[in-house]
Amino acid sequence: MVEEKVVVENVSKRFGRTVAVDGISFKVMKGEFLTLLGPSGCGKTTTLRLVAGFYKPDKGNIIIDGKVMNDIPVYKRNIGIVFQNYALFPHMTVFENVAFGLRMRKTPEDEVRRRVKTMLETVGLAGMEERYPRQLSGGQQQRVALARALVIEPDVLLLDEPLSNLDLKLRLQMRKEIRRIQKRLGITAIYVTHDQGEALSMSDRVAVMNQGKIIQIGSPTEIYEKPVDSFVADFIGEANLIDGRVEMVEGERVGVRVGDTLLETTADHLRLKKGDEVFVVARPERIRPSREGIEAVVEDAEFLGQVRRYYLRLTGLDATIKMDLVNYVGEEINVGQKIRLNLGRFAVVKKDGG
Numbered sequence: 001m002v003e004e005k006v007v008v009e010n011v012s013k014r015f016g017r018t019v020a021v022d023g024i025s026f027k028v029m030k031g032e033f034l035t036l037l038g039p040s041g042c043g044k045t046t047t048l049r050l051v052a053g054f055y056k057p058d059k060g061n062i063i064i065d066g067k068v069m070n071d072i073p074v075y076k077r078n079i080g081i082v083f084q085n086y087a088l089f090p091h092m093t094v095f096e097n098v099a100f101g102l103r104m105r106k107t108p109e110d111e112v113r114r115r116v117k118t119m120l121e122t123v124g125l126a127g128m129e130e131r132y133p134r135q136l137s138g139g140q141q142q143r144v145a146l147a148r149a150l151v152i153e154p155d156v157l158l159l160d161e162p163l164s165n166l167d168l169k170l171r172l173q174m175r176k177e178i179r180r181i182q183k184r185l186g187i188t189a190i191y192v193t194h195d196q197g198e199a200l201s202m203s204d205r206v207a208v209m210n211q212g213k214i215i216q217i218g219s220p221t222e223i224y225e226k227p228v229d230s231f232v233a234d235f236i237g238e239a240n241l242i243d244g245r246v247e248m249v250e251g252e253r254v255g256v257r258v259g260d261t262l263l264e265t266t267a268d269h270l271r272l273k274k275g276d277e278v279f280v281v282a283r284p285e286r287i288r289p290s291r292e293g294i295e296a297v298v299e300d301a302e303f304l305g306q307v308r309r310y311y312l313r314l315t316g317l318d319a320t321i322k323m324d325l326v327n328y329v330g331e332e333i334n335v336g337q338k339i340r341l342n343l344g345r346f347a348v349v350k351k352d353g354g
Contacts, residue, residue, distance in 0.1 A: 003029065003030040004027050004028075004029060004030070004066075005028050005029060005030045005031075005032070005064065005065065005155070005156060005188040006027065006028040006051060006062075006063070006064055006156055006188065006190065007026075007027050007028075007061070007062075007063040007064075008024060008025055008026050008027075008047070008050070008051065008060070008061075008062060008063075009025055009060050009061040009062075009063060010023055010024075010025050010059065010060040010061070011023070011024055011025070011047075011050060011057045011059065011060035011061070011062065012024075012057065012058050012059040012060060013046055013050060013055055013057055013058055014058055019212050020043050020046040020212055021043045021046050021047055021050065021057075021212050022043070022211070022212035022213050023059070023060070023213070024043075024047065024209075024212070024213060024214045025060075025214075026207055026214060026217055028156075028188055028190060029188070030186075030188055031186045031187070031188055032188055032189075032204045032205065033179065033182055033189045033191065033202060033203050033204045033205075034189070034190050034191070034203065034204065034205050034206075034207060035190075035191045035192070035193060035198070035199040035202065035203040035205075035206045035207070036048065036190065036191070036192045036193075036207050036209055037193060037194070037196065037199040037206050037207065037208050037209065037235075038194065038208060038209035038210055038235070039194060039210065039235070040194060042209040042210050042211060042212070043209055043211075043212040043213075044192045044194075044209050045160055045161075045192055047192075047209070048158050048160055048190060048192050050062055051064075051079075051156070051158060051190060052074060052077070052079055052081055052158055053069065053072060053073055053074040053077050053079070054074060056070055056071070057070060064077065064079075064155060064156060065155060077155075078152070078153075078154050078155045078156075079154050079155065079156050079157075079158060080101075080148075080149030080150055080152060080154035080156070080157045080158065081149055081157075081158045081159075081160070082142075082145050082146055082149050082157070082158070082159045082160065082162045083145070083160055083162070084160050084161045084162060084164055084165065085165065086133075086141050086142060086144070086145040086162075086165075087145065088133040088141060088144055088145060088148075089133075090132065090133050090134060091132075092132070092133075093129060093130050093131060093132055094120070094125060094128050094129050094130070094131050094132075094133075094136070094144050095116055095120075095129040095130065097133070097144055097148055098116045098119060098120065098144060098147045098148045098151055099112050099113075099116050099151075100148060101148060101151065101152040102115060102116070102151060102152060105152065115151050116129075116147075116151060117129075119147045119150055119151040120147055122147070122150075122181060122184070122185075123143040123144075123146055123147045123150075123177075123181065124143060124177070125140065125143050125144065125147065128140070138165060138166050138167075138170065139166060139170045139173070139174060142162060142163070142166065142174060143177075145162070146162070146178065146181070150181070150185065150187070154187070155188070156187075156188050156189070156190065157182070157187050157188065157189040157190075158189075158190050158192075159178070159189065159190070159191045159192065160192045161192055161193055161194070162174075162178070163175065163193075163195075163198065164193075164195075171198075175198060175201055175202055178202065179201075179202050191203070196235065196236050196237055199220065200220040200223075200224065200236070200237075201220075203219075203220055204219070205217060205218060205219055205220075206218065206219070206220055206223050208223060208231075208232050208235065208236070210231055210235075215228065215229065215231060215232055216228045216229075216232050223236055224236055224237060225345075225347060226347055227281060227347055227349055228270070228349065229349050229350070230279050230281075230349050230351065232349075233279070233281040233347065233349055237283065238283065238284050238322065239281050239282070239283060239284075240280075240281070240282040240283075240284065240287075240319075240321035240322060241279040241280070241281060242258055242279060242280040242282060242314070242317070242319055242321065243258070243277075243279065243280075243317065243319065244256040244257060244258045244263070244277075244278050244279065244280045244348070245257050245275065245276070245277055245278065246272050246273065246274055246275060246276040246278055246348075247262060247274060248262075248264075248274065249272055249273060249274060252266045252267070253265075253266060254266065254267045254272055254348060256278060256280055256348055258280055258294060258314075258317070259294060259295075259314060259315065259316045259317050260316065261293060261294045263280065263343065263346070265345075265346055265347070265348060267347070267348045270348065270349070270350065272348070272350070276350060277350070277351045278348050278349060278350055278351060279348070279349050279350075279351060280343070280346055280347075280348055281346055281347040281348065281349060282321065282343040282344070282346045283344070283345075283346070284309070284321075284322040284323055284324040285307075285324045285326070286343065286344030286345055286346070287321070287322075287323040287324075287341055287342070287343055287344060288323075288325075288341070288342050288344060289330055289331070289333065289339050289340070289341065289342075290340050290341060290342035291340060292340060292342070293340045293341045293342045293343070294314055294315075294340065294341045294343070295314070295315040295316075295338060295339075295340050295341075296312035296313060296314050296315060296321070296338070296339060296340070296341055297312065297313045297315065297336070297337070297338050297339075298310055298311070298312055298333055298334065298335050298336060298337045298338075298339065299311045299312065299313050299320060299335065300335060301333070301335060304324075306326055307324045307325070307326055308324070308325045308326075308328065309322055309323070309324050309325075310322070310323045310324075310325070310333060312339075312341065315338075323341070
């Protein structure tokens with residue numbers, strides 16, 4: 001049986017009149033990588049700081065290893081934290097930065113040297129012990145911050161948008177590196193980001209937050225394929241939200257009328273009934289020209305490198321959608337042309353989010 005490492009139980013936090021976190025609950029299992037994902041101001045960093053102990057919940061409990069931690073200060077929680085700005089000590093060498101937490105715990109010096117050496121090898125910084133932060137690249141500084149958080153062998157690793165200051169190429173590289181190290185050490189991690197790509201590529205599960213609440217929690221595939229409402233559908237990746245009405249429900253099968261076309265899909269995670277107003281969630285990369293399907297007129301086209309993006313006005317509907325084609329070898333598509341579309345695999349969400 002997998003052990004519950006962190007439990008956030010009906011937790012709320014206010015700052016004056018502002019409700020930052022509004023009665024959220026979730027569990028993180030031992031060795032799991034959970035990401036809190038959402039727009040700025042949604043409550044994800046406040047939630048992380050509640051777990052860390054920087055804030056005390058107004059209501060509810062923070063539980064780690066079965067113990068309620070609400071009144072336990074930060075320095076008494078065995079938690080490793082990687083901040084957005086790394087927070088390295090500029091006057092200390094790489095070795096001294098990584099050793100800091102161990103020395104604060106009065107760890108014997110021979111063990112400090114052994115553990116720091118091993119951790120620097122783990123994060124790929126062996127041989128850089130005597131350098132100062134100013135002598136390191138952004139990616140190397142990020143690795144030092146990660147090593148400092150991990151060397152104390154924390155119960156939980158918390159990461160607050162640690163890649164936001166890096167350029168795109170380095171961000172992609174460090175995504176893989178953080179996940180590799182987390183898996184190798186088997187550590188429980190909670191990661192905060194507003195970047196959907198990071199969340200989908202790194203996580204075991206993703207908790208999508210908005211306005212202080214958790215809207216949906218599940219695997220990256222579940223979040224992407226089966227959003228519970230239009231906010232999640234629109235926030236995760238790119239999505240076309242097309243007006244529709246449910247005409248048929250038979251078990252898991254649902255028939256949705258879009259214009260003069262009836263589309264069928266499965267929506268077993270929703271409680272839909274005939275007559276419900278819904279959005280059809282169609283991903284641009286899954287839409288293809290077809291001999292049958294929804295009729296549209298090509299309004300514009302863009303070349304985006306590997307992708308050719310088309311903007312299409314759906315006939316009879318007040319909607320323009322996007323279609324992305326990669327290595328398309330079919331008939332040429334021109335602006336002003338009428339075509340029919342196959343939406344591919346799509347999802348359905350209620351307009352009221354219910």
